[in-house]
Amino acid sequence: MSDVNFNRDAIKAFRFVRREFDAETGVARLVYAFDDGPELVETVTIPGAPFALDKTRRTAVDAALTLLHLIAGVSYYKAAVPKDIQVDYATLDRDTAALLVEIYRHGLGEFAYRNGLNLDNHIRFPHADAAVADAPTVGLKRHALTAIGGGKDSLVSIEALRGVDVAQTVTWIGGSQLIRACAERTGLPTLNIQRQLAPELFEYNRQGAWNGHIPVTAINSAIMVLAALLVDADQVVFSNERSASYGSLIEGTGEVNHQWSKGWAFERDFGEYVEQRIAKDLHYYSLLRPMSELAVARQFTKTTHYDAHFSSCNRNFHILGERPVNRWCGVCPKCHFVFLALAPFMPKPRLVGIFGRNLLDEESQVPGFDALLEFRDHKPFECVGEGRESRAAMAALAARPEWQEDVVVRRFTREVAPQLETSDLSIDALMVIDDEHRIPSDLWERLRAHFAA
Ligand SMILES: CC(=O)N[C@H]1[C@@H](OP(=O)(O)OP(=O)(O)OC[C@H]2O[C@@H](n3ccc(=O)[nH]c3=O)[C@H](O)[C@@H]2O)O[C@H](CO)[C@@H](O)[C@@H]1O[C@H](C)C(=O)N[C@@H](C)C(=O)N[C@@H](CCC(=O)O)C(=O)O
Numbered sequence: 001m002s003d004v005n006f007n008r009d010a011i012k013a014f015r016f017v018r019r020e021f022d023a024e025t026g027v028a029r030l031v032y033a034f035d036d037g038p039e040l041v042e043t044v045t046i047p048g049a050p051f052a053l054d055k056t057r058r059t060a061v062d063a064a065l066t067l068l069h070l071i072a073g074v075s076y077y078k079a080a081v082p083k084d085i086q087v088d089y090a091t092l093d094r095d096t097a098a099l100l101v102e103i104y105r106h107g108l109g110e111f112a113y114r115n116g117l118n119l120d121n122h123i124r125f126p127h128a129d130a131a132v133a134d135a136p137t138v139g140l141k142r143h144a145l146t147a148i149g150g151g152k153d154s155l156v157s158i159e160a161l162r163g164v165d166v167a168q169t170v171t172w173i174g175g176s177q178l179i180r181a182c183a184e185r186t187g188l189p190t191l192n193i194q195r196q197l198a199p200e201l202f203e204y205n206r207q208g209a210w211n212g213h214i215p216v217t218a219i220n221s222a223i224m225v226l227a228a229l230l231v232d233a234d235q236v237v238f239s240n241e242r243s244a245s246y247g248s249l250i251e252g253t254g255e256v257n258h259q260w261s262k263g264w265a266f267e268r269d270f271g272e273y274v275e276q277r278i279a280k281d282l283h284y285y286s287l288l289r290p291m292s293e294l295a296v297a298r299q300f301t302k303t304t305h306y307d308a309h310f311s312s313c314n315r316n317f318h319i320l321g322e323r324p325v326n327r328w329c330g331v332c333p334k335c336h337f338v339f340l341a342l343a344p345f346m347p348k349p350r351l352v353g354i355f356g357r358n359l360l361d362e363e364s365q366v367p368g369f370d371a372l373l374e375f376r377d378h379k380p381f382e383c384v385g386e387g388r389e390s391r392a393a394m395a396a397l398a399a400r401p402e403w404q405e406d407v408v409v410r411r412f413t414r415e416v417a418p419q420l421e422t423s424d425l426s427i428d429a430l431m432v433i434d435d436e437h438r439i440p441s442d443l444w445e446r447l448r449a450h451f452a453a
């Protein structure tokens with residue numbers, strides 16, 4: 001690897017070289033290159049091989065593999081962001097190219113902002129006008145592959161699906177032991193998909209590649225779609241809440257959404273593409289889309305079953321490097337937000353027990369909570385709820401005797417609350433269930449009753 005040379009400014013083109021899937025082993029190989037440089041090979045391994053694929057299913061698998069190849073390329077493309085993009089093995093149609101431009105442009109929004117890059121009109125996938133075939137109906141079994149991320153959100157979905165008797169397999173990508181422990185705790189069938197990034201990428205990073213956030217949920221979604229076709233499931237279920245559609249408002253720049261591929265625009269466009277172009281009977285949706293983060297947090301508190309197992313702190317999930325010692329680092333925006341979002345709905349000793357400390361009674365945490373409140377700062381680039389959710393949660397705590405003396409809450413009452421509209425601080429308004437989602441209608445009727453119980 002030491003003989004790899006990477007000069008991002010000298011690169012002219014990013015190439016999608018080829019993609020292969022071996023049904024005997026379940027290994028997908030996604031191959032990329034910059035110019036005529038070394039091949040960058042990412043592998044994704046779906047357990048359960050060998051897979052017997054009839055002609056119709058093979059067609060759908062090929063389409064899903066191509067979509068995965070095109071989306072997962074974003075990890076490598078970002079290293080140099082060249083203007084020229086080439087797909088060596090296919091001519092894309094207009095709709096596919098448009099979906100990819102959307103995913104790359106918005107999914108790299110935070111990356112571009114932080115690196116001072118202007119990607120407007122920069123990303124273009126080559127395409128031609130051509131007739132496109134409709135997706136086949138594969139005849140998939142009624143079964144959900146439910147993505148699990150180790151945090152509260154997917155556990156809420158898993159319990160909701162269990163509550164309405166939907167058969168499911170709890171599925172995750174990567175080698176996280178924390179996610180495995182949560183998945184096993186559900187007592188449901190599990191599926192662990194392995195993903196190895198091309199090792200050259202880490203060397204490119206050391207040599208000065210552009211680096212930054214990528215739309216990882218888009219990649220995970222495309223992996224899950226491929227897996228669903230192979231293991232025979234007609235639903236891919238994510239747990240992205242309504243709040244994920246709202247980004248950070250940056251003065252002079254506008255909205256930048258760290259969680260863009262968790263948002264509604266991605267879910268809608270990706271889900272429609274899957275049904276129109278991959279398999280008519282494969283349904284991709286987020287079960288929590290109608291709900292705010294606070295509504296999901298309230299739902300999570302209804303069971304204590306996962307208290308000693310789950311964590312939403314992203315420091316657990318690095319491929320390389322550090323992990324927090326106690327599941328919760330206690331100082332990152334996700335720890336701050338999850339603590340604050342659960343606090344109005346959970347007895348204080350239970351919450352402090354989960355985190356091992358009271359984050360709202362530590363003076364040094366004030367700036368972190370200020371950013372969540374959008375007070376003298378913008379919402380952090382993390383998977384956290386809207387500013388109005390944090391403000392409403394904090395206002396609720398300010399009215400509770402057990403919380404109101406804690407240093408961060410006291411400071412909110414003294415300095416932040418007087419500058420806010422009281423009408424903006426209602427938790428009830430944020431509990432309203434929305435109609436914008438892709439949940440199958442018969443299932444949604446039953447879920448609504450489950451959530452209301
Ligand atoms: C765990 C984490 O937050 N990682 C982000 C971090 O990466 P870092 O360099 O500190 O370490 P590693 O995660 O070990 O990654 C090493 C390098 O590998 C590249 N890379 C990794 C995964 C991938 O899918 N593609 C890649 O290209 C990258 O060059 C890494 O440097 O900082 C990175 C740069 O800002 C982030 O890209 C890493 O984020 C991961 C992709 C990740 O999985 N993050 C999720 C925890 C996450 O942020 N989820 C979002 C979902 C938002 C969405 O739209 O999908 C969320 O929870 O809000």
Ligand SMILES: Nc1ncnc2c1ncn2[C@@H]1O[C@H](COP(=O)(O)OP(=O)(O)OP(=O)(O)O)[C@@H](O)[C@H]1O
Nearest residue numbers: 147148149150151152153154172173238239240312
């Ligand atoms: N490694 C993974 N494999 C598969 N799906 C994942 C993985 N990590 C996250 N997800 C899914 O991506 C979506 C967004 O992840 P996110 O981290 O917001 O959810 P979470 O871990 O369930 O809850 P929390 O918001 O409390 O962290 C969820 O549907 C989650 O299940």
